Amino acid sequence: MTSFDALWDESSVFRGLFIGKGRPFSSDKTFDRDAAMALWEARFPRVDWCTCEYKGCTELVKRGQYCSDHCHVNGELPLYAWVKKTLYRYIAFQRGAQKTINDREYRKYADWAATKKFKKVPNGYRVFLKDRNPFNCHADNLLLLSKYSYYLVEKKLISLEDAMEIDMRIGNLLHERMRAGRRPFFAVFGYSDISNVSGANMTCIWKEIERGNLNPSDLSSIVEFVNKHKNRDNEGMNGEA
Numbered sequence: 001m002t003s004f005d006a007l008w009d010e011s012s013v014f015r016g017l018f019i020g021k022g023r024p025f026s027s028d029k030t031f032d033r034d035a036a037m038a039l040w041e042a043r044f045p046r047v048d049w050c051t052c053e054y055k056g057c058t059e060l061v062k063r064g065q066y067c068s069d070h071c072h073v074n075g076e077l078p079l080y081a082w083v084k085k086t087l088y089r090y091i092a093f094q095r096g097a098q099k100t101i102n103d104r105e106y107r108k109y110a111d112w113a114a115t116k117k118f119k120k121v122p123n124g125y126r127v128f129l130k131d132r133n134p135f136n137c138h139a140d141n142l143l144l145l146s147k148y149s150y151y152l153v154e155k156k157l158i159s160l161e162d163a164m165e166i167d168m169r170i171g172n173l174l175h176e177r178m179r180a181g182r183r184p185f186f187a188v189f190g191y192s193d194i195s196n197v198s199g200a201n202m203t204c205i206w207k208e209i210e211r212g213n214l215n216p217s218d219l220s221s222i223v224e225f226v227n228k229h230k231n232r233d234n235e236g237m238n239g240e241a
Contacts, residue, residue, distance in 0.1 A: 001048045002063065004037050011051050011058040017085055017135075024134065043135035045109070047080055081106060087137070110137045117142055124219035126150045130160070146170070147220035148227075170223060173197065194222060198229040 007014040018024055018036050025031040052059045052067040059067035061078045071077050081088045088106040095101050114127045117139045121127060128143040128150055129136060145153065149163035158166075194216065195202055208214040208225065215221040 002050050004040055007049060007051075007060075011060060013058055013060050013082060014049075017082065020085070023085065039133050039135055042131075042133055044138035044141070045080075080109070087135075110142070113137050113139060114142050114144065118144060122219075124221075128153070128160075146223055147218075148223040149220075166223065170219065194225065198226040200225075200229045 016023075018039075019028060019031055020026070024036065024039055048063040049060050050063040051057060052061050052070055053064065054066055054070035054073065057067060057070060059069070060080075060082050061067050062080055065071075065076070065078045066073050067078055068081055077090055079090050081090070083106075087109040089109045089112055090104060090106050091112060092102065092104050095103050110127045110129070111121060114121050121144060124146055125144045126147055128145045130141050130143055133141070143160075143164070145163055146167050149158075149166050152158045153160055153163045194200070194205055194214075198205075200208075205214065209216065214225045
């Protein structure tokens with residue numbers, strides 16, 4: 001297997017995976033080689049990465065393969081590809097109403113792995129890596145968070161535990177509503193459900209939907225709306241503007 005040092009010396013693409021916006025290290029000044037090596041050693045999938053077989057190309061591919069720009073040499077697209085510092089996998093799938101048409105395409109590895117674990121990634125949710133290692137997409141390291149909770153955790157406004165509790169409470173509320181036989185109106189939550197949880201009256205809810213500030217079919221939009229109105233109530237109780 002190609003060593004970390006060899007990849008670091010040979011590939012600018014490899015070096016770029018570690019440094020920059022949204023990467024483990026924001027700049028060269030904050031870069032820690034030992035920490036970077038530890039993140040890489042904990043990666044999944046355990047691919048034997050190497051540079052493209054085409055002379056002079058520094059794109060990362062599985063050992064023995066050509067990158068997508070040079071795959072004409074052997075007529076085979078690479079199994080894995082790094083695009084904008086995100087890992088993609090070339091997968092086979094069936095499409096069409098009867099699932100009879102065979103096709104292939106590149107999909108984000110983390111999202112693909114999440115569908116293998118959770119069967120699907122529901123609308124309004126994103127895949128979150130528990131250990132925050134951008135290279136570790138092992139099934140045990142994957143969580144699903146609502147987009148709102150995901151954003152709050154990414155901005156370090158709440159902990160992962162708080163984010164999971166927010167999503168759990170919403171899920172429990174939805175389960176109770178559905179179990180009680182109250183069919184949702186228009187979307188996942190009925191307008192009355194949103195009103196009861198947020199404290200906002202129906203007129204306010206309708207206006208926010210018309211303005212595009214609330215989408216009852218999007219869980220993250222509902223969470224954001226509820227929290228906004230809960231915060232307003234708390235501000236009023238504290239006598240703040």
